[in-house]
Amino acid sequence: MTRDPGSFRDPSGFIFQDQGVLFRQVNRSYKTQFDFLVSSGLYSELLERKYLIPHKEVSTALSDSDAFAVLKPELIEFISYPYEWCFEQLKDAALLVLKIQLLALNKGMILKDASAYNVQFHKSRPIWIDTLSFEIYDEGSIWVAYKQFCQHFFGPLCLMAFGDTRNALLLHSFIDGIPIDLTSNMLSWKTYFNLPVLSHIHAHSIGIRNYSSQPAAAHPTLIKKKSLVALVENLTSAIEELSVERKESEWLDYYTDNNYTDRGFDHKNALVKEFVNIVQPKMIWDFGANDGLMDREFSKAGIRTISFDRDHEAVQKNYITCKSEQSEFQLPLVLDLLNPSPGIGWNNKERKNLTGRGRPDLILSLALIHHLAISGNVPFKNIAEFFYEMSDWLIIEFVSPADNNFISISTHASSTILHQYTEENFEKSFSVFFKIVRVEKIIESKRSVYLFRKKDEVQPL
Protein backbone atom coordinates (compact mmCIF):
# COMPACT_ATOMS: atom_id res chain seq x y z
CA MET A 1 0.00 0.00 0.00
CA THR A 2 1.34 3.44 -0.97
CA ARG A 3 -0.25 6.48 0.59
CA ASP A 4 -0.78 9.41 -1.80
CA PRO A 5 1.74 12.14 -0.89
CA GLY A 6 -0.95 14.81 -1.43
CA SER A 7 -3.52 13.24 0.90
CA PHE A 8 -2.60 13.95 4.51
CA ARG A 9 -4.40 17.05 5.73
CA ASP A 10 -7.90 15.74 6.41
CA PRO A 11 -8.08 13.46 9.49
CA SER A 12 -11.25 11.85 8.06
CA GLY A 13 -9.29 9.59 5.72
CA PHE A 14 -6.80 9.47 2.89
CA ILE A 15 -6.06 8.20 -0.63
CA PHE A 16 -3.77 5.24 -1.20
CA GLN A 17 -2.75 2.90 -4.00
CA ASP A 18 -2.64 -0.84 -3.74
CA GLN A 19 -1.21 -2.81 -6.68
CA GLY A 20 -1.78 0.17 -8.95
CA VAL A 21 -5.45 0.61 -7.94
CA LEU A 22 -6.63 3.80 -6.23
CA PHE A 23 -8.58 3.57 -2.93
CA ARG A 24 -9.85 6.00 -0.31
CA GLN A 25 -9.73 5.01 3.36
CA VAL A 26 -12.50 6.32 5.61
CA ASN A 27 -11.36 6.67 9.23
CA ARG A 28 -13.51 5.71 12.25
CA SER A 29 -13.64 9.39 13.26
CA TYR A 30 -15.72 10.03 10.11
CA LYS A 31 -18.13 7.08 10.52
CA THR A 32 -21.12 9.17 11.72
CA GLN A 33 -20.75 11.72 8.93
CA PHE A 34 -20.21 9.05 6.27
CA ASP A 35 -23.31 7.15 7.35
CA PHE A 36 -25.32 10.38 7.38
CA LEU A 37 -24.08 11.30 3.88
CA VAL A 38 -25.68 8.09 2.62
CA SER A 39 -28.78 7.96 4.85
CA SER A 40 -29.70 11.62 4.22
CA GLY A 41 -29.93 10.92 0.50
CA LEU A 42 -27.25 13.52 -0.25
CA TYR A 43 -24.83 10.97 -1.69
CA SER A 44 -27.40 9.57 -4.14
CA GLU A 45 -28.55 13.05 -5.16
CA LEU A 46 -24.98 14.18 -5.81
CA LEU A 47 -24.43 11.08 -7.93
CA GLU A 48 -27.66 11.59 -9.82
CA ARG A 49 -26.61 15.13 -10.73
CA LYS A 50 -23.07 13.93 -11.54
CA TYR A 51 -21.62 16.34 -8.99
CA LEU A 52 -19.65 13.73 -7.01
CA ILE A 53 -17.36 10.94 -8.19
CA PRO A 54 -19.08 7.56 -7.62
CA HIS A 55 -17.37 4.93 -5.49
CA LYS A 56 -17.79 1.29 -4.55
CA GLU A 57 -17.25 0.13 -1.02
CA VAL A 58 -14.75 -2.72 -1.17
CA SER A 59 -13.84 -5.44 1.27
CA THR A 60 -10.09 -4.85 1.02
CA ALA A 61 -8.32 -5.65 4.25
CA LEU A 62 -8.24 -2.51 6.39
CA SER A 63 -4.75 -1.15 6.63
CA ASP A 64 -4.83 0.18 10.20
CA SER A 65 -6.94 0.38 13.33
CA ASP A 66 -8.27 3.84 12.36
CA ALA A 67 -9.92 2.47 9.25
CA PHE A 68 -13.69 2.21 9.10
CA ALA A 69 -14.18 1.52 5.38
CA VAL A 70 -12.31 1.46 2.10
CA LEU A 71 -13.80 3.01 -1.05
CA LYS A 72 -12.80 2.45 -4.64
CA PRO A 73 -13.67 5.68 -6.50
CA GLU A 74 -14.22 5.81 -10.25
CA LEU A 75 -10.87 6.57 -11.85
CA ILE A 76 -10.07 10.08 -13.14
CA GLU A 77 -7.88 9.54 -16.20
CA PHE A 78 -5.77 12.64 -15.77
CA ILE A 79 -5.42 14.82 -12.68
CA SER A 80 -5.31 18.52 -13.55
CA TYR A 81 -4.77 21.51 -11.28
CA PRO A 82 -6.45 24.95 -11.10
CA TYR A 83 -3.37 26.76 -12.45
CA GLU A 84 -3.83 24.72 -15.64
CA TRP A 85 -7.48 25.63 -16.11
CA CYS A 86 -8.85 28.40 -18.30
CA PHE A 87 -11.25 30.96 -16.84
CA GLU A 88 -14.39 29.04 -17.82
CA GLN A 89 -13.06 25.84 -16.23
CA LEU A 90 -12.32 27.61 -12.94
CA LYS A 91 -15.73 29.30 -13.10
CA ASP A 92 -17.56 26.01 -13.74
CA ALA A 93 -15.61 24.40 -10.89
CA ALA A 94 -16.55 27.27 -8.53
CA LEU A 95 -20.23 27.06 -9.45
CA LEU A 96 -20.14 23.29 -8.89
CA VAL A 97 -18.84 23.82 -5.34
CA LEU A 98 -21.64 26.29 -4.60
CA LYS A 99 -24.30 23.96 -6.06
CA ILE A 100 -22.98 21.13 -3.89
CA GLN A 101 -23.01 23.42 -0.86
CA LEU A 102 -26.71 24.29 -1.42
CA LEU A 103 -27.65 20.63 -1.88
CA ALA A 104 -25.69 19.68 1.23
CA LEU A 105 -27.41 22.37 3.32
CA ASN A 106 -30.75 21.13 2.04
CA LYS A 107 -29.90 17.65 3.33
CA GLY A 108 -28.51 18.80 6.69
CA MET A 109 -24.83 18.74 5.76
CA ILE A 110 -22.19 21.32 4.84
CA LEU A 111 -18.91 21.34 2.92
CA LYS A 112 -16.06 21.47 5.41
CA ASP A 113 -13.51 22.33 2.72
CA ALA A 114 -13.69 24.11 -0.63
CA SER A 115 -10.34 23.30 -2.19
CA ALA A 116 -10.06 23.65 -5.96
CA TYR A 117 -7.93 20.49 -5.85
CA ASN A 118 -11.06 18.57 -4.85
CA VAL A 119 -12.51 19.33 -8.29
CA GLN A 120 -11.42 17.42 -11.36
CA PHE A 121 -12.58 17.42 -14.97
CA HIS A 122 -14.19 14.13 -15.84
CA LYS A 123 -16.06 13.50 -19.09
CA SER A 124 -15.80 17.19 -20.04
CA ARG A 125 -17.40 18.48 -16.85
CA PRO A 126 -16.20 19.36 -13.34
CA ILE A 127 -16.82 16.82 -10.59
CA TRP A 128 -16.13 16.79 -6.83
CA ILE A 129 -13.75 13.98 -5.93
CA ASP A 130 -13.53 14.09 -2.12
CA THR A 131 -16.29 11.98 -0.58
CA LEU A 132 -15.11 12.93 2.92
CA SER A 133 -15.71 16.69 2.55
CA PHE A 134 -19.18 16.64 4.08
CA GLU A 135 -19.86 17.54 7.71
CA ILE A 136 -23.17 17.35 9.56
CA TYR A 137 -24.65 20.85 9.67
CA ASP A 138 -25.61 22.34 13.02
CA GLU A 139 -28.06 25.27 12.88
CA GLY A 140 -26.06 28.43 13.47
CA SER A 141 -22.73 27.11 12.22
CA ILE A 142 -20.59 29.20 9.94
CA TRP A 143 -19.10 27.85 6.72
CA VAL A 144 -15.54 27.10 7.80
CA ALA A 145 -14.40 26.89 4.17
CA TYR A 146 -15.66 30.37 3.19
CA LYS A 147 -12.17 31.87 3.26
CA GLN A 148 -10.77 28.89 1.38
CA PHE A 149 -13.47 29.27 -1.29
CA CYS A 150 -12.57 32.94 -1.74
CA GLN A 151 -8.86 32.08 -1.97
CA HIS A 152 -9.26 29.15 -4.38
CA PHE A 153 -12.11 30.40 -6.56
CA PHE A 154 -13.66 33.83 -6.14
CA GLY A 155 -10.39 35.77 -5.76
CA PRO A 156 -8.59 34.10 -8.72
CA LEU A 157 -11.70 34.50 -10.90
CA CYS A 158 -11.85 38.23 -10.05
CA LEU A 159 -8.13 38.59 -10.79
CA MET A 160 -8.70 36.98 -14.19
CA ALA A 161 -11.92 38.86 -15.01
CA PHE A 162 -10.87 42.32 -13.80
CA GLY A 163 -7.15 41.92 -14.49
CA ASP A 164 -5.37 39.34 -16.61
CA THR A 165 -6.05 35.65 -17.21
CA ARG A 166 -2.37 34.93 -16.47
CA ASN A 167 -3.01 35.90 -12.84
CA ALA A 168 -4.32 32.34 -12.35
CA LEU A 169 -0.70 31.19 -12.51
CA LEU A 170 -0.27 32.67 -9.01
CA LEU A 171 -2.01 29.51 -7.80
CA HIS A 172 1.36 27.81 -8.49
CA SER A 173 2.88 29.82 -5.68
CA PHE A 174 0.03 29.63 -3.16
CA ILE A 175 -1.13 26.06 -2.68
CA ASP A 176 -4.06 27.10 -0.47
CA GLY A 177 -5.28 29.72 -2.90
CA ILE A 178 -4.27 33.33 -3.50
CA PRO A 179 -4.31 35.22 -0.16
CA ILE A 180 -7.29 37.58 0.13
CA ASP A 181 -5.11 40.61 0.94
CA LEU A 182 -2.96 40.02 -2.15
CA THR A 183 -6.06 39.71 -4.32
CA SER A 184 -7.43 42.92 -2.80
CA ASN A 185 -4.14 44.73 -3.47
CA MET A 186 -3.95 43.54 -7.06
CA LEU A 187 -7.49 44.48 -8.02
CA SER A 188 -8.20 47.93 -9.46
CA TRP A 189 -9.88 50.59 -7.26
CA LYS A 190 -12.86 50.34 -9.63
CA THR A 191 -13.73 46.96 -8.10
CA TYR A 192 -14.65 48.76 -4.85
CA PHE A 193 -17.85 49.72 -6.69
CA ASN A 194 -18.68 46.06 -7.32
CA LEU A 195 -20.67 44.98 -4.27
CA PRO A 196 -19.72 41.25 -4.19
CA VAL A 197 -16.02 42.06 -4.76
CA LEU A 198 -16.19 44.80 -2.15
CA SER A 199 -17.65 42.42 0.44
CA HIS A 200 -15.99 39.05 -0.33
CA ILE A 201 -12.55 40.44 -1.18
CA HIS A 202 -11.87 44.00 0.01
CA ALA A 203 -13.88 43.96 3.27
CA HIS A 204 -12.77 40.37 3.80
CA SER A 205 -9.15 41.48 3.51
CA ILE A 206 -9.66 44.26 6.09
CA GLY A 207 -11.37 41.80 8.46
CA ILE A 208 -8.50 39.32 8.18
CA ARG A 209 -5.89 42.06 8.69
CA ASN A 210 -7.56 43.48 11.80
CA TYR A 211 -8.70 40.31 13.55
CA SER A 212 -6.32 37.58 12.40
CA SER A 213 -4.41 37.49 15.70
CA GLN A 214 -7.48 36.57 17.74
CA PRO A 215 -8.55 32.95 18.27
CA ALA A 216 -11.50 31.89 16.11
CA ALA A 217 -13.49 30.60 19.07
CA ALA A 218 -13.45 34.03 20.75
CA HIS A 219 -16.03 35.46 18.35
CA PRO A 220 -19.77 34.94 18.12
CA THR A 221 -20.29 32.78 15.05
CA LEU A 222 -24.02 32.35 14.74
CA ILE A 223 -25.37 32.42 11.21
CA LYS A 224 -28.95 31.51 10.44
CA LYS A 225 -29.31 28.88 7.75
CA LYS A 226 -31.20 31.33 5.53
CA SER A 227 -28.32 33.78 5.78
CA LEU A 228 -25.79 31.08 4.94
CA VAL A 229 -27.81 30.13 1.88
CA ALA A 230 -28.04 33.81 0.95
CA LEU A 231 -24.24 34.01 1.15
CA VAL A 232 -23.87 31.03 -1.20
CA GLU A 233 -26.50 32.45 -3.57
CA ASN A 234 -24.72 35.80 -3.56
CA LEU A 235 -21.40 34.18 -4.46
CA THR A 236 -23.16 32.18 -7.18
CA SER A 237 -24.72 35.21 -8.86
CA ALA A 238 -21.47 37.19 -8.51
CA ILE A 239 -19.47 34.40 -10.20
CA GLU A 240 -22.09 33.87 -12.90
CA GLU A 241 -21.68 37.50 -13.90
CA LEU A 242 -17.90 37.31 -14.20
CA SER A 243 -16.42 36.94 -17.67
CA VAL A 244 -13.21 37.56 -19.52
CA GLU A 245 -13.18 39.56 -22.72
CA ARG A 246 -11.73 37.84 -25.72
CA LYS A 247 -8.28 39.36 -26.08
CA GLU A 248 -5.95 39.43 -29.04
CA SER A 249 -4.50 35.96 -29.17
CA GLU A 250 -1.31 34.65 -30.66
CA TRP A 251 -2.86 31.44 -31.88
CA LEU A 252 -6.64 31.63 -31.82
CA ASP A 253 -6.99 32.22 -35.56
CA TYR A 254 -4.35 29.67 -36.41
CA TYR A 255 -6.67 27.46 -38.41
CA THR A 256 -8.23 30.32 -40.34
CA ASP A 257 -5.02 32.30 -40.82
CA ASN A 258 -2.21 29.83 -41.42
CA ASN A 259 0.24 28.70 -43.99
CA TYR A 260 -1.70 25.75 -45.34
CA THR A 261 -3.72 25.61 -48.50
CA ASP A 262 -7.04 23.80 -48.10
CA ARG A 263 -5.53 20.71 -49.72
CA GLY A 264 -2.42 20.96 -47.55
CA PHE A 265 -4.50 21.24 -44.38
CA ASP A 266 -6.61 18.20 -45.34
CA HIS A 267 -3.47 16.28 -46.20
CA LYS A 268 -1.88 17.07 -42.84
CA ASN A 269 -5.02 15.95 -40.97
CA ALA A 270 -5.19 12.75 -43.00
CA LEU A 271 -1.52 11.97 -42.30
CA VAL A 272 -1.86 12.54 -38.55
CA LYS A 273 -5.00 10.39 -38.39
CA GLU A 274 -3.26 7.65 -40.35
CA PHE A 275 -0.26 7.73 -37.99
CA VAL A 276 -2.53 7.70 -34.94
CA ASN A 277 -4.27 4.64 -36.38
CA ILE A 278 -0.92 2.88 -36.63
CA VAL A 279 -0.18 3.54 -32.93
CA GLN A 280 -3.73 2.75 -31.65
CA PRO A 281 -3.24 4.80 -28.46
CA LYS A 282 -5.56 4.89 -25.47
CA MET A 283 -4.17 8.21 -24.24
CA ILE A 284 -2.74 11.10 -26.29
CA TRP A 285 -1.04 14.22 -24.93
CA ASP A 286 -1.15 16.94 -27.58
CA PHE A 287 1.31 19.78 -26.95
CA GLY A 288 0.43 22.95 -28.83
CA ALA A 289 -3.12 21.73 -29.43
CA ASN A 290 -4.46 25.22 -30.14
CA ASP A 291 -8.27 25.10 -30.02
CA GLY A 292 -8.25 21.28 -30.13
CA LEU A 293 -9.95 20.90 -33.49
CA MET A 294 -8.04 17.77 -34.42
CA ASP A 295 -8.15 16.32 -30.90
CA ARG A 296 -11.94 16.32 -30.98
CA GLU A 297 -11.82 13.66 -33.68
CA PHE A 298 -9.63 11.46 -31.49
CA SER A 299 -11.95 12.08 -28.56
CA LYS A 300 -14.93 11.06 -30.68
CA ALA A 301 -13.07 7.85 -31.47
CA GLY A 302 -12.83 7.16 -27.74
CA ILE A 303 -9.16 8.11 -27.31
CA ARG A 304 -8.44 10.05 -24.11
CA THR A 305 -6.81 13.26 -25.32
CA ILE A 306 -5.25 16.02 -23.23
CA SER A 307 -5.02 19.18 -25.32
CA PHE A 308 -2.29 21.40 -23.90
CA ASP A 309 -1.64 24.91 -25.11
CA ARG A 310 0.03 27.89 -23.49
CA ASP A 311 -2.47 30.31 -25.01
CA HIS A 312 -5.37 30.92 -22.62
CA GLU A 313 -7.73 32.12 -25.35
CA ALA A 314 -7.18 28.98 -27.40
CA VAL A 315 -7.77 26.72 -24.37
CA GLN A 316 -10.87 28.67 -23.39
CA LYS A 317 -12.29 28.28 -26.91
CA ASN A 318 -11.40 24.59 -26.86
CA TYR A 319 -13.12 24.03 -23.48
CA ILE A 320 -16.31 25.85 -24.50
CA THR A 321 -16.49 23.79 -27.71
CA CYS A 322 -15.81 20.54 -25.82
CA LYS A 323 -18.66 21.39 -23.45
CA SER A 324 -21.12 22.20 -26.21
CA GLU A 325 -20.15 19.14 -28.26
CA GLN A 326 -19.90 16.92 -25.15
CA SER A 327 -16.43 15.82 -26.21
CA GLU A 328 -16.15 13.47 -23.24
CA PHE A 329 -12.67 12.13 -23.79
CA GLN A 330 -10.95 15.47 -24.30
CA LEU A 331 -9.46 17.75 -21.64
CA PRO A 332 -8.11 21.18 -22.66
CA LEU A 333 -5.45 22.63 -20.34
CA VAL A 334 -3.21 25.70 -20.20
CA LEU A 335 0.44 24.66 -20.15
CA ASP A 336 3.66 26.15 -21.45
CA LEU A 337 5.93 23.29 -22.49
CA LEU A 338 8.96 25.54 -21.97
CA ASN A 339 7.95 25.77 -18.30
CA PRO A 340 5.58 22.86 -17.49
CA SER A 341 3.77 22.59 -14.14
CA PRO A 342 6.18 21.77 -11.32
CA GLY A 343 5.63 19.59 -8.24
CA ILE A 344 4.37 21.90 -5.49
CA GLY A 345 3.32 21.79 -1.84
CA TRP A 346 4.82 19.72 0.95
CA ASN A 347 8.04 18.01 -0.11
CA ASN A 348 7.23 19.14 -3.67
CA LYS A 349 4.98 16.09 -3.87
CA GLU A 350 1.58 17.33 -2.78
CA ARG A 351 0.66 18.32 -6.33
CA LYS A 352 2.57 16.43 -8.98
CA ASN A 353 4.58 17.80 -11.85
CA LEU A 354 3.38 17.12 -15.37
CA THR A 355 5.35 13.95 -16.04
CA GLY A 356 4.41 12.49 -12.65
CA ARG A 357 0.74 12.38 -13.63
CA GLY A 358 0.79 9.59 -16.13
CA ARG A 359 2.33 8.36 -19.31
CA PRO A 360 0.65 8.91 -22.67
CA ASP A 361 0.78 6.21 -25.34
CA LEU A 362 1.41 8.90 -27.92
CA ILE A 363 2.61 12.50 -27.96
CA LEU A 364 1.47 14.91 -30.65
CA SER A 365 3.63 17.92 -31.31
CA LEU A 366 2.36 19.57 -34.45
CA ALA A 367 4.07 22.73 -35.69
CA LEU A 368 5.55 23.33 -32.24
CA ILE A 369 9.16 22.26 -32.68
CA HIS A 370 10.30 25.54 -34.27
CA HIS A 371 8.87 27.47 -31.31
CA LEU A 372 10.73 25.26 -28.84
CA ALA A 373 13.96 25.37 -30.86
CA ILE A 374 13.93 29.01 -32.00
CA SER A 375 11.77 31.00 -29.52
CA GLY A 376 12.76 28.79 -26.58
CA ASN A 377 16.38 28.11 -27.63
CA VAL A 378 16.01 24.43 -26.71
CA PRO A 379 18.39 22.20 -28.72
CA PHE A 380 16.85 19.37 -30.76
CA LYS A 381 18.64 16.79 -28.61
CA ASN A 382 17.02 18.12 -25.42
CA ILE A 383 13.58 18.14 -27.02
CA ALA A 384 14.04 14.57 -28.25
CA GLU A 385 15.25 13.39 -24.82
CA PHE A 386 12.28 15.06 -23.10
CA PHE A 387 9.78 13.28 -25.36
CA TYR A 388 11.75 10.02 -25.12
CA GLU A 389 11.30 9.94 -21.34
CA MET A 390 7.60 10.61 -21.67
CA SER A 391 6.21 8.28 -24.31
CA ASP A 392 6.92 5.38 -26.67
CA TRP A 393 5.39 7.05 -29.71
CA LEU A 394 5.69 10.53 -31.08
CA ILE A 395 4.19 12.43 -34.01
CA ILE A 396 5.98 15.65 -34.93
CA GLU A 397 5.19 18.16 -37.61
CA PHE A 398 8.48 19.66 -38.68
CA VAL A 399 8.33 23.23 -39.99
CA SER A 400 11.19 23.92 -42.39
CA PRO A 401 13.15 27.20 -42.30
CA ALA A 402 11.54 28.15 -45.63
CA ASP A 403 8.05 28.23 -44.09
CA ASN A 404 6.47 31.68 -43.66
CA ASN A 405 5.59 31.03 -40.02
CA PHE A 406 9.20 30.05 -39.31
CA ILE A 407 10.47 33.22 -40.96
CA SER A 408 8.13 35.38 -38.84
CA ILE A 409 9.32 33.93 -35.52
CA SER A 410 13.01 33.78 -36.45
CA THR A 411 13.50 37.48 -37.19
CA HIS A 412 15.36 38.14 -33.95
CA ALA A 413 16.95 34.71 -33.45
CA SER A 414 20.73 34.42 -33.39
CA SER A 415 22.45 33.18 -36.51
CA THR A 416 23.98 30.22 -34.60
CA ILE A 417 20.54 28.91 -33.63
CA LEU A 418 19.16 29.48 -37.11
CA HIS A 419 22.13 27.72 -38.67
CA GLN A 420 21.52 24.64 -36.52
CA TYR A 421 17.82 24.49 -37.36
CA THR A 422 17.84 22.13 -40.32
CA GLU A 423 15.75 19.08 -41.09
CA GLU A 424 18.97 17.06 -41.25
CA ASN A 425 19.98 18.08 -37.71
CA PHE A 426 16.45 17.44 -36.51
CA GLU A 427 16.45 13.87 -37.88
CA LYS A 428 19.97 13.24 -36.57
CA SER A 429 19.11 14.35 -33.00
CA PHE A 430 15.78 12.53 -32.84
CA SER A 431 17.28 9.36 -34.34
CA VAL A 432 19.42 8.95 -31.21
CA PHE A 433 16.25 8.25 -29.19
CA PHE A 434 13.67 7.24 -31.78
CA LYS A 435 13.30 5.20 -34.94
CA ILE A 436 11.63 7.01 -37.83
CA VAL A 437 8.64 4.82 -38.66
CA ARG A 438 7.15 7.12 -41.31
CA VAL A 439 7.84 10.55 -42.71
CA GLU A 440 5.65 12.35 -45.22
CA LYS A 441 5.78 15.82 -46.78
CA ILE A 442 2.56 17.82 -46.45
CA ILE A 443 1.51 18.81 -49.94
CA GLU A 444 1.63 22.48 -50.94
CA SER A 445 3.64 23.34 -47.82
CA LYS A 446 7.17 23.44 -46.40
CA ARG A 447 6.30 21.02 -43.64
CA SER A 448 6.65 17.27 -42.92
CA VAL A 449 4.96 14.90 -40.51
CA TYR A 450 7.11 12.30 -38.71
CA LEU A 451 6.01 9.20 -36.85
CA PHE A 452 8.69 8.17 -34.33
CA ARG A 453 8.92 5.08 -32.17
CA LYS A 454 11.13 4.96 -29.10
CA LYS A 455 14.37 2.96 -29.38
CA ASP A 456 14.99 0.18 -26.88
CA GLU A 457 18.59 1.25 -26.36
CA VAL A 458 20.04 4.71 -26.76
CA GLN A 459 23.61 5.29 -27.93
CA PRO A 460 25.17 8.59 -26.84
CA LEU A 461 25.18 11.28 -29.53
Next chain:
Amino acid sequence: MVKLFLIYIDPGAGSMLVQVTIAGILGFLYTFRTYWLRILNFFKQKGEKISNDKKIGNKINNI
Protein backbone atom coordinates in the same frame (compact mmCIF):
# COMPACT_ATOMS: atom_id res chain seq x y z
CA MET B 1 -21.26 27.97 17.07
CA VAL B 2 -18.36 26.30 15.33
CA LYS B 3 -17.51 22.75 16.21
CA LEU B 4 -13.79 23.42 16.23
CA PHE B 5 -12.81 19.77 16.57
CA LEU B 6 -14.16 19.18 13.07
CA ILE B 7 -12.06 21.86 11.49
CA TYR B 8 -8.81 20.96 9.80
CA ILE B 9 -8.54 24.15 7.79
CA ASP B 10 -8.19 27.50 9.50
CA PRO B 11 -11.42 29.50 9.01
CA GLY B 12 -9.60 32.62 10.25
CA ALA B 13 -11.07 34.80 13.00
CA GLY B 14 -11.29 37.89 10.79
CA SER B 15 -12.79 35.87 7.95
CA MET B 16 -15.44 34.44 10.32
CA LEU B 17 -16.50 37.91 11.43
CA VAL B 18 -16.73 39.07 7.84
CA GLN B 19 -18.78 36.00 6.92
CA VAL B 20 -21.20 36.55 9.81
CA THR B 21 -21.63 40.20 8.83
CA ILE B 22 -22.09 39.65 5.09
CA ALA B 23 -24.37 36.64 5.56
CA GLY B 24 -26.42 38.58 8.14
CA ILE B 25 -26.94 41.52 5.77
CA LEU B 26 -27.73 39.27 2.80
CA GLY B 27 -30.11 37.16 4.89
CA PHE B 28 -31.95 40.28 6.02
CA LEU B 29 -32.19 41.62 2.46
CA TYR B 30 -33.51 38.35 1.09
CA THR B 31 -36.06 38.01 3.87
CA PHE B 32 -37.14 41.61 3.31
CA ARG B 33 -37.47 40.93 -0.41
CA THR B 34 -39.52 37.79 0.17
CA TYR B 35 -42.03 39.62 2.41
CA TRP B 36 -42.13 42.57 0.01
CA LEU B 37 -43.04 40.21 -2.85
CA ARG B 38 -45.76 38.66 -0.70
CA ILE B 39 -47.23 42.09 0.00
CA LEU B 40 -47.12 42.93 -3.72
CA ASN B 41 -48.85 39.63 -4.52
CA PHE B 42 -51.53 40.32 -1.94
CA PHE B 43 -52.46 43.64 -3.54
CA LYS B 44 -52.33 42.23 -7.07
CA GLN B 45 -55.57 40.31 -6.68
CA LYS B 46 -56.42 39.79 -10.31
CA GLY B 47 -53.23 40.91 -11.95
CA GLU B 48 -50.47 38.69 -13.02
CA LYS B 49 -49.14 36.68 -10.15
CA ILE B 50 -45.51 37.41 -9.58
CA SER B 51 -43.67 34.24 -10.25
CA ASN B 52 -41.30 33.52 -7.46
CA ASP B 53 -39.79 30.52 -9.12
CA LYS B 54 -36.73 32.37 -10.25
CA LYS B 55 -36.41 34.53 -7.20
CA ILE B 56 -33.55 33.79 -4.93
CA GLY B 57 -35.65 34.55 -1.87
CA ASN B 58 -37.94 31.71 -2.77
CA LYS B 59 -35.03 29.30 -3.11
CA ILE B 60 -33.97 30.20 0.38
CA ASN B 61 -37.42 29.48 1.78
CA ASN B 62 -37.29 26.02 0.28
CA ILE B 63 -34.03 25.13 1.96
